[in-house]
Amino acid sequence: MTSNARCLEMVHALSDEKSSVTLADLNHVLADFCDHFCISALVGRPFVELVDGSGSGGGGAQRVSRLLAACGYADDPEGFFTDLLAQLGKGTSGPIEINGVTLPHLLLVAVLEVAMPGDRFFTVRTVEQLERLANLEVPRNQRADLQQVIDTYPVRLSMHTLRQMRVSRNVAYQYLPFVEELDPAGHTNTWIGQFHQGLLEQMYRNRVIFLLNMGCPVYCRFCFRKHKESRNEANPTVAEVKKAVAHVAKSPAIKEIVITGGD
Numbered sequence: 001m002t003s004n005a006r007c008l009e010m011v012h013a014l015s016d017e018k019s020s021v022t023l024a025d026l027n028h029v030l031a032d033f034c035d036h037f038c039i040s041a042l043v044g045r046p047f048v049e050l051v052d053g054s055g056s057g058g059g060g061a062q063r064v065s066r067l068l069a070a071c072g073y074a075d076d077p078e079g080f081f082t083d084l085l086a087q088l089g090k091g092t093s094g095p096i097e098i099n100g101v102t103l104p105h106l107l108l109v110a111v112l113e114v115a116m117p118g119d120r121f122f123t124v125r126t127v128e129q130l131e132r133l134a135n136l137e138v139p140r141n142q143r144a145d146l147q148q149v150i151d152t153y154p155v156r157l158s159m160h161t162l163r164q165m166r167v168s169r170n171v172a173y174q175y176l177p178f179v180e181e182l183d184p185a186g187h188t189n190t191w192i193g194q195f196h197q198g199l200l201e202q203m204y205r206n207r208v209i210f211l212l213n214m215g216c217p218v219y220c221r222f223c224f225r226k227h228k229e230s231r232n233e234a235n236p237t238v239a240e241v242k243k244a245v246a247h248v249a250k251s252p253a254i255k256e257i258v259i260t261g262g263d
Contacts, residue, residue, distance in 0.1 A: 005022060005023070005024065006022065006023045006078065007020045007021065007022050007023070008020070008021055008022075008023060008026065008078070008081055008082055008085055009085070010085040010086075010088055010089045010115050010116075011086075011089045012089050012091065012135045013089050013090050013091050013135070014091040014131060014135045014136055014137050015091075015131065015132040015133075015135050017132070019115050019116055021085075021114050021115045023077065023078055023081065025114045026077070026081045026111065026114065026115075027064075027077055029110050029111055029113070029114050030064050030067075030077070030107075030110075030111075031060040031061060031064050032060065032110075033060075033106070033107050033110050034051055034060045034063035034064050034067065035059055035060025035063070036060075037106060037107075037110075038051050038052070038063060042104070042106055043104035043106060043107070044104065046102075047101075047102070047104055050066065050067065050070055050101065051063035051064075051066050051067050052066075053066050064077075067101070068080050070099065070101050071083075071098040071099045071101050072098070072099040073098075080098070081111075083098055084096070084098065084103070084111065085111075085115065088108065088111070088112065088115070088166060088167070089135075091134075091135040091136055091137070091166075093165060093166055093167060093168055093169045093171075093172050094167070094168075094169055096108060096167070105167055105168055108166075108167040109163055109164060109167060112163040112166060112167070113163060116159065116162070116163055116166075117159075118159045119158070119159055119160065120158070120159050121156060121157070121158050121159075121217055121218075122156065122157050122158075122162075123154070123155070123156050124150060124155035124156065124157060124177075125150065126147065126150065127143050127146050127147050127150065130146075130150070130155065130176075130177070133157060133162060134157070134162060134165060134166075134172075134176065135166065136176075142179050145179040145182060146177060146178070146179055148182060149177045149178070149179060149181045149182060150177055152181075152182075153177065153181060153219070153221075154219050155177050155219060156216070156217065156218055156219050157175060157218060158217055158218050161175055161218050173221075174220055174221065174222070175218060175219070175220065175221065176221070177221060178221065181221065197244075198236055198240050198243070198244070199211045199212060199236040199240055199241065199244055199261075200244040200247060202254075205253050205254075206253055206254055206255045206256065207254065207255065207256040207257075207258065208244075208247075208248060208254055208256075208257055208258070209257075209258045209259075209260055210241070210244060210257055210258070210259045210260070210261075211236075211260055211261040212235070212236060212241070212259060212260070212261045213235055213261035214234065214235055214236075214261065215235075215261075216261075
């Protein structure tokens, strides 16, 4: 029997960094996940049927036991997590399988929450920093262009986003900068002729937007505001908010205010 106090390491292959996590924490995460989140809507019917033992059901401990056995690690959680952490550290986002069992994306994120804890935010300024944080390797022929993207359009990532990106190509595509952002197609300024003053934007006669925060904790690469200078502006003052409210008060056609920013 292996001690729960034992620490396992996840080596981030492309950044050469290491994360350490106790076997006790990993066992707790797996049992909690199997106990509360194993429903078809979240993890898919095949995984539910696997851990439920063809209708046998049971709590988290029984489901964990069935999962370990199916993955070839019956009564060997340390072996299971050693295998899993090795795959998570390879830096290839996408499905992870152990002995033919595809592990749900949500389970992988739950494991990463203890292997890569924290809620920090990172402003990415170089390709090298991006590679280290995201555990990826940028091809040599793209490095100069990608650095230009980073210099032109802000890149900001949270620990939560980084964990999601490790196991989901779709999430990675939403937040990772890519060289095609330098393509000038579609860069036409669509705000010409529309009312835009400070925090207040009016695209439609009966609706206005109050942009109360000029920054975001994480920047989506497809954000329609990415070409604007507002990211470099200070947040609006109370006086500016009152001015925008006064404009709405004098505009009877306005029926709706959309409050946004800092999403």
